[in-house]
Amino acid sequence: MKFYQYILLFLSCLLLHFGTITDSYACGPMADPYENRVTFFNPDIFQDSLYRLTYWDAARYKKQTDWDATLAERHRYNVEDWQRYFKGVPSVEDIASVVYEANSVLLKRLYDQIAYGKPYNIQAAEWKDNELLKYLYKTKDIDAINYLVVAKQCEPFVTYDPWENSEKNPDEVEKLIQTVLVKLENCRTEFIKLRYAYQAVRLALYTGRNQQAIDIYTRKAAGIIGRNSEDQALITQSVIRYWLMALRAGAHKRLGDHPPALYGFSRVFLESRDKKELAIQNFEYTGEQDWQQALAIASRMPGSASVLWMLRGLKNDQLDLEILQKMYQDLSSSEFLEAMMVREINKVEEQLLSPAMTKAVAVGGENADTEKAQLSVDGSPFNASIWESIQNFFKGIWNTIRGWFGSDNVEDGGDEMNPLKPQVENAAYVQQFKTFVDTSRMNGNVNNPSLWGTASAYLAYLLQDYDEAIATLEEVGRMGATLKVKQQAILTHSLAILAKEGKMNAGLENNFYEALKDLPKPEQAYENFNVYSRTMMHLAQHYLLQGNTAKAFLCFNSAKSEEAARLLVDFHTSQADLKELRTLASKSDKTPFEAHLFEDSLLTEDLILDISATKLMREHHFEAALKQYQQISPEYWQQSEKEETWFGLQYNNILCSFDQNPLSQEPITERCNKMEFAQKVVDLLHAAKETPVESYYKLGNGFVNTPFWGYAGNLWEGGLIWTMRGFQNPVFGEYGIGTYPFNLPSITDTLQGSINHFADQYGTRKTAMNYYKKVLEYAKDNNRELGAKAAYLAKYCQENPQASIHEGNDDDPTYAKILVSEYGDTQFFQEIIQECPDLKAYQ
DSSP states (O other), rough: OOHHHHHHHHHHHHHHHHOOOOOOOOOOOOOTTTOOOOOSSOOSSSSOOOGGGSSSSHHHSSSSOOOOOOOHTTHHHHHHHHHHHHHTOOOOHHHHHHHHOOOOOHHHHHHHHHTTOOOOOOOOTTTTTTTHEEEEHHOHHHHHHHHHHHHHHHHHHHHHHTTSOOOOOOHHHHHHHHHHHHHHOOOOOOOHHHHHHHHHHHHHTTOOHHHHHHHHHHIIIHHHHHHHTTTTTHHHHHHHHHHHHHHHHHHHHHHHOHHHHHHHHHHHHOSSSSSSHHHHOOOOOHHHHHHHHHHHHTSSSSTTHHHHHHHHHHHHSSOOOOHHHHHHHTTOOOHHHHHHHHHHHHIIIIIIHHHHHOOOSSSSOOTOTTTGGGBOOTTTTTEEEHHGGGGTTTHHHHHHHHHHOOOOOOOOTGGGGOOOOHHHHHHHHHHHHHHHHHHHHHHHHOSSSSHHHHHHHHHHTTTTTTTHHHHHHHHHTTSEEEEEEHHHHHHHHHHHHHHHHOOHHHHHHHHHHHHHSSSOOOGGGGGSHHHHHHHHOOOOOOOHHHTTTHHHHHHHHHHHHHHHHHEEEEEEIOOHHHHHHHHHHHHOOHHHHHHHHHHTTTHHHHHHHHHHHHHHHHHHHHHHHHHHHTSSSSHHHHHHTTTOOOOOOSSHHHHSSSSSOOTSSOOOOEOOOOHHHHHHHHHHOOOTTHHHHHHHHHHHHHHHOOOOGGOOOOTTTTTHHHHHHHHHSSSSSSSSTTTTTSGGGGGGGHHHHHHHHHHHSSSSSSHHHHHHHHHHHOOOOSSHHHHHHHHHHHHHHHHHHHSSSOOOOOOOOOOHHHHHHTTTTTTTHHHHHHHHHHGGGOO
């Protein structure tokens, strides 16, 4: 994220924290740089996860450092080396502890006990039961313990500590290098000799002795690796040989001798189990002359040139087939070639498909219908508020979408959802790519024909040649395929059918379930860039076009597109949609796809009832809302009584006072849940028939004193205001007018109308103000003190909306004039004019 974006986020948080809002809110999440990435082709299609480093977005798809992993897990390969040397006796955990955590004092003590025949005496609590220490003493392995002592002496010279002086004494370093080399010569086992060579080479390289590092490798390490010995099996399997290879390549790079450096890093990548990422990071194309020399070196070993080309391709972000073509010439059956082919597909998706499918639309297209935006989701008219500033939220998308890569003649609204019909130059590249894939697989010498066939079908899908995509996938179905390739084929086939027919149905749902069920689901919104999530969002868009808002919500929710899901269910769903959600939630014979949508879902029947009743409350259908609330299980209200959320506010156990004057300096201590709030409102509305002044005054107070009556808090969990601010004034672009995933022209007007309607209902204090106005109707000759308070509180509500998405109106003097002209003789007026002398202007 850029610096100015951090500043904007900080200022937004300050505004939210110190603004007039009395609702629950938080400094919302920062924009995800992958917000607008669409991918339907799984990069993780290989059985070996080591290939993840070759993916288009390796930083996202590779396994990140697991800080909960054990020491042995973090240093797996080196620890396994040592365990083989120790014949599998000590545990990997005990080996890791000694190698990585034991200090030199402990190791020297054990060395002395072994070397001088002393009794075993390790008493420290953390070490006395360590299997490796006991094993070293029992076997009298003086070579191993001596090496571990020397390795600890080398550590300060090959690690960087920002708190310490990083300058190393040259004489001290050279003396230590020579000590290590002497130890190497006196050592009896080749396995330990190789590790001494590693320490010497590393000391030389890390202290700037690059040529010395190469010389030590050549004179010492190469001989150990190359000769036959009793330890040869250990040497062949050891990670140290590749660590040494990487150090030598690094020394050549520092000396400017790039051809052997390029070749060396390619060998490390090809053969090492744990230094592949290091090889990628250090590989650097330095010019054609160096490149040709590196290829000449690689020509001595079959397949090496292919790896060189691949590493060069990993540094290339542009759409480019040259790398694939060169790799195919050298090693057509390599999985590396397939990994690079998948990477190129993902590059096409990011650079061509994603901009097309997520493009924010222009405002005010020729099909925009401003009249539709004046209807609520339930069909009742409403007046636009200050939210007219965002009234164009989803307009003009049709013309923009038609300018995606799409054709002009697709039935059933499919044109809105078709992925890619590139501009001429883009179509040419995708077609060229497909031709390469088809030619390669037809030649019959690729490693995995089913993967190549699936790739060809997917490229045909992107080019909107759905019949060819389907035919190719039917051919793939007759081939043997791994589970991941099979699922990708099913996904591609389902996408092609959906694009061709334009509608979801039960059969397609089942196919999508089979394709997606084993893919990793995101655990949080910031992981929703993957194939699973983007496919679910694609399905959600289709359901929206078909009018199935319930399943659209479920797909957004399953995709962890949380803002879209919450916006849809709280702003746009009708009572019929919510009833359909309840029916799906309670359905005993859910299809596999439907059951999958409800896995880990935030939706429960109780939450759906809460959302439904809350929407009825916003529409002032209080008795209907109460009936809905009364269907909610008691446990739903109880489970949050002690559960604090954002800023300590509780959504079920809310602040609630109908008796306390909103202007009181005393904090509100009364609490209730929304069912109890609705019950009190209904009771007061009935009481208003007999005692209108007192009842309407209490109703006004109740609606002033809590914002939660119209807010499905357990749905949003503090994110409502952040989302609404995003739509009103998008800072980072993750929401805003006409943005993905709501860039669908046929529903833009109704969606915009839903958002406007919600904004007009929620947080303005209009409801409280209307009840105070009711007080004024009845208080002229009855309880004038309450009438005076109601006039002032109506003015207060007008000037101080509950939610910061609204602005107060300080220009309308209506209620100030009523207070002064009609209630100027009340005690309340005499008191309030002392606090607000500006009221004298209306006398």
